[in-house]
Amino acid sequence: MNITVQDGYYYSKEHEWAKIDGKRARIGISDYAQQKLGDITYVDPAQKGKTVKQFDFLTGIESVKAASDIYAPLSGAITAFNDTLDQSPELINQSCYEDGWIAEIELSDPSETKNLMTAAQYREYAGGLE
């Protein structure tokens, strides 16, 4: 399975990514995850203002006929949901690291990135799963 890993992002073992910008992070799922899920048909809107803990449930996503859980790679309050996914959930399949981002979080503890993988570490981790 050939996968793309975006440099400069952090990754969780459950295949979410986080792109840090100061005290905020943009969050999505990796190329490995979108390939495993298949054609994505729905993303449940993450509720703005809701606080999430690192590795806890963030929102749900549906592909083919499977409802899958997406976990928060970092703790904080959700400040934005990518509303374009409402009409075009397939953006996650087409551009998982850019246009297919899912939510933005105001970080409560930026040091939690120590619990995530760098792009190089994630490349090795995801490659070893097959």
Added chain:
Amino acid sequence: MEPLTVRLVSCAPRSGQENMAIDEYLHSWHMRTNRPFLRIYRWSPPSITMGRYQPVSCLDVDSCRARGVSIIRRITGGGAIYHDREVTYSLACGERDIDGRPLSVVESFEIMNKIIIRLYRMLGLPALFAKDIPACRTGVRRPDFCFSGNEGFDILIHGMKIGGNAQRRSGGSIFQHGTIPLVLDEERIRSCFKIPIDFRNFTTLDRIAGHMINEELVMARLKDAFVISTGWRLKPSELDADEMDHVREIMERRYLNERWNLEGRTEDDEEVPAAMAQ
């Protein structure tokens, strides 16, 4: 290698609320213990289950209520299913338990549904995947009525879909629901749905066999099909009193809650806690 031991739960026919609460309890049991389970069950009275994120706009809710048909939301994806005289299974296992590697959604549906194809063939019925039938149109996105649409790994007999399957994926585990319909009450289904349903597109065991098929026989063959296909060892273990207490708590909180069943939310749902939604 030692065969995987799978907890086998077989329950008497239950209401839709109880059935979905038991499945959710067993899903959480699997997530906690990493042990797989297979549950084979039936329904009484008839119920409609909705996919996890499916709007109920396709249903005539008042008509369902007037006819005593409960509406319950599943934790799995896909479209609405009318459950009456059928055999249903739920199964949870780790992503690597089937093939030794993490399976994609499509790969896992294909492997699991091959087991169901084996069941139908054990009953003497020529079941095939939709993708193996050249003239079959596949890929209709989440049809409102599950039996009306075909994915490539859906199962057809004589060109007509039979049953349906849906999954929940969480934290490296696969949870799958599936139905094997024996009879469908067309008049009652039409009255419960606002959308047109073409009954020529799908079938049931009784219709395809031309006679009544015994539910106990289907349940026994389903177990056989799982064992032969996977090499798993099924170990019967019914829910104990403590576990049934958990089931009742889940049923009260979720499946007897109109907000969950109609909107997919509960006030104290761990997915959208009310305190956080302010």
